[in-house]
Amino acid sequence: MQALTHKSFAVNRKPMTFWERLYLINIIKGMLITFSHMFKKQPTVRYPEQKREFSPVFRGLHVLNRDEQGRENCTACGLCAVACPAEAITMEAAERQEGEEHLYKEEKYAAKYEINMLRCIFCGLCEEACPKDAIYLSETFAPANYTRKGFIYDKNDLLIPNTLTNATALAKAKGVEA
């Protein structure tokens, strides 16, 4: 019969010898392969007990930054949203009122700021576009969630803890001891 592909080969239908029918040699060969792997370095990481070290250029979950006085850096200019190729960022701007100078660094601030982590591709373009050092991608990642809504991070989820009022939470967020 004419072969349809170059990959076909004739099946060997020769009867098995006595030793082949015992399968003993093949079992021993298999066991030797198994034992040899017991002494090799394991490529798997036993997460969550062990955590893999991230690359220095790893881009994880976003953080909205504050200045050294604990004021929000973001001025709701929208450049990050324009730069975002996944259209994952939405925001609403508001005017800073008198007496709010200790809360917001600029005269305009983001009253609402949301990132849809299901859309985000963690490209880091928002960080590069920001002229106010207000957003950066940290070395953590978005934890699993049961609902789509749970992946929409609002300002409260993104804002870094205040260095003046919550130094411990800030240190934890940065992954360093207080």
Ligand code: SF4
């Ligand atoms: S990391 Fe990229 S995809 Fe994600 S919000 Fe920023 S610009 Fe958009």
Ligand code: SF4
């Ligand atoms: S995070 Fe930066 S780029 Fe985005 S709105 Fe705020 S100030 Fe503008």
